[in-house]
Amino acid sequence: MASDAAPASGRAASVHAIDHAAAMTPQRRKQALVVVAGAFMMDLIDLTIVNVALPSIQRDLGADTAAMQWMVAGYAVAFAVLLITGGRLGDTKGYRRLFMLGMAGFTATSLLCGAAVSAEMLVLARLAQGATAALMLPQVMSLIQVMYPPAERIGALAVFGVLGGIAAVLGPVIGGILIEANLFGLGWRPIFLINGPLGLVGLIAAWRLLPPGRSAHGGAVDMVGTGLIAATLLALLLPLLQGREAGWPLWCLALLAASPLLAWAFIAHIRRQAPHGKALVDPVLFANRGFSVGLSLSLCFQATTAGLLFILTLTLQYGLGCTPLETALVHIPYALGASVAIGFVARRALPRIGLRLILIGVALMLAGLAALAGLVAGGGGLVPLGAALLLTGTGMGMVGGPLGPVTLSDVDVAHAGSASGSMKAVQQLGAASGAALIGGVFFILAGDLANGAARSAFLLTVPLLAGLLLMVAFLVTRLPRDLRIFRK
Known part of the structure; x- marks a missing residue:
């Protein structure tokens, strides 16, 4: 949206939001929050649940390594490409309408994933699933703006930070449990099929509870x-x-x-x-050094974390003989460390020590990566692996937590929506790039993943991950030191 139109649009949208907020009872507002938070959780769990299932999917469908990468990267690519467009469509067509359309599509494509009879069908269904998530997820924050008056929005938005950490823990655990349970002999398929009843309940609740808000000046769809x-x-x-x-x-x-x-x-x-x-994106944003460097940081960091989790899951199951449930359980310390670091450490330490917090986080991640390499080389047990992942996850939270505030710090309020959407899209692109680049190197080294090749490939890929983390540290030094969030 052009800067000369943005303030007027922002004022109109704000008045529109206050009208809807005043019309909703506190009870209905809470119920509506549960609906949009549930959609948010469905998306995050689906992002984290698939990695654990990849070896089972590969054995069942005979997927080659490229298809395994597409199952992870395809969702993220489709989401990244359509995210900003999904937000614009919500502005013009209505947030509830696009939310329900996205949820219906997400539910249907989840069932397609669960019913896939070939690797190619599953990849296409994952692409479609990412596309429908891009219609649904942008409306979540827009609906919060519509449902809550300004003074109450911070509390509502804080819920999503907590849910993000919970989803990071629940996704792999639910995936591991469902695969181990082998419900009705379906193997990995219930990790997708479970979205069917959940999506149906969500659609009914959305129709009954969500307000039909839209922007008074919805932007054109590019x-x-x-x-x-x-x-x-x-x-x-x-x-x-x-x-x-x-x-x-x-x-x-x-x-x-x-x-x-x-x-x-x-x-x-x-x-x-x-x-x-x-x-689609206002180019004036990229003249802002903090924003441009912050986007590069996000891309590099997301590629590192997504790539690490992708190859670690394969190494645990193919290289160390872990079951899907054991693989899921060993990821819990990583998610807990990241959640605590994002929710408590980063929020309190960033105003005090500034960008040094991110550098400390990078150092912890490098230490955790070195520990993981040593344990994989020696065939380490689950408890030591969990301890190394706790260290890595804590570092991840100390880097990832500040990235949003730092990147968006000096963005003008007139471009806040475009900047936020661009950052989320870049994060998804980073996740896709991690699966493509780091996963590609891993598979070149691992071959058919037989005879301990996964362990050797992991160890040889660690220097690439370390190099990306060092690039993150270098980019931190290129950020302006006088960002608005550090000014007193």
Whole structure:
């Protein structure tokens, strides 16, 4: 949205939100919060539940390593590409309508995932699942704005920080339990099928409880920009995910060569559209050094964490012989460490020690990574692995917790929505890149994952992860020291 229109839109939307908030009873508001929080949890659990199931899926469907990467990366890519567009559609068509459309699609595609009879079908269903999540999730924060008066929004939004930590723990554990239980002989399929009844209940509750709010000045939907960014990401990620299995044919190299040209076309397009308030992302944002460096930090950091969790899950099951449930349980300390660091340590320490907090977090992650490498090399038990993951997760929280406030610190309020959406999209792109790049290197080294190859591949991939963490530390030094959040 162009900066000259944004303040008026913000005032109109604010008045609109206050009208709906006043019309809702406190009881209905709480019930509506449960509905949107449930959708938020469904998305996060689906992100974290799949990694644990990958070996079971591979054995059942005969998936090759590229398909395994697509099952993780495909969801994130589709989500990243359509996230900002989903938010704009909510502004123009109504938040409740898009929320329900997204939830219906998410439920249906979850059932398709559970019914997949081939790896290719599951990959396509995961892409569709990510696309429908991109319609549903942006409406969650918009509905909070509509349902709650300004003074009460902070408390409502705080709920989602807690739920994020809970989902990070619950996702792998639920996945491990469902796979071990082998309900009705369905193996891994219930991790997706469980969304069927949950989604149906959510749809009924959304229709009854959510207000039909929308922005008074909804922004135009930039379908050309969406298409260009989708083409750019496809040209970059498709060769990275498929090139190894296909033997790096000419089309892979051609797509890689085309990706920077498509990126240039996208940048040129948003520059042309920005004066008319129609750009997918306002290019003025990237003149802000804190925002630009913060996005680079988020991309690099998310690629590191997503890549680590992806290859660690495979190493635990293929290399150390862990069951899906044991794999899930050993991830709990990681999630708990991250949750505590984000919820308590980062929030209190960031104003006191500033950007040094992120550097301390990087150091803890490097120490945890070194400990994991030593334990994998020696065939370490679950308890020592859990301790190493607790250290790694704590460091992760000390890096990830401050990234949002730091990146958005100096963004003008008129561009807050576009900046926040861009950051979330970049985080999803980072997750997809981690599965593609780090997963690709791991599979090149591991081959068919037989005869302990997964352990050796993990150890040889650790230097790449460490290098990415050092890049995170370097980017921290490029952030402005006078960010608004540090000014007293």
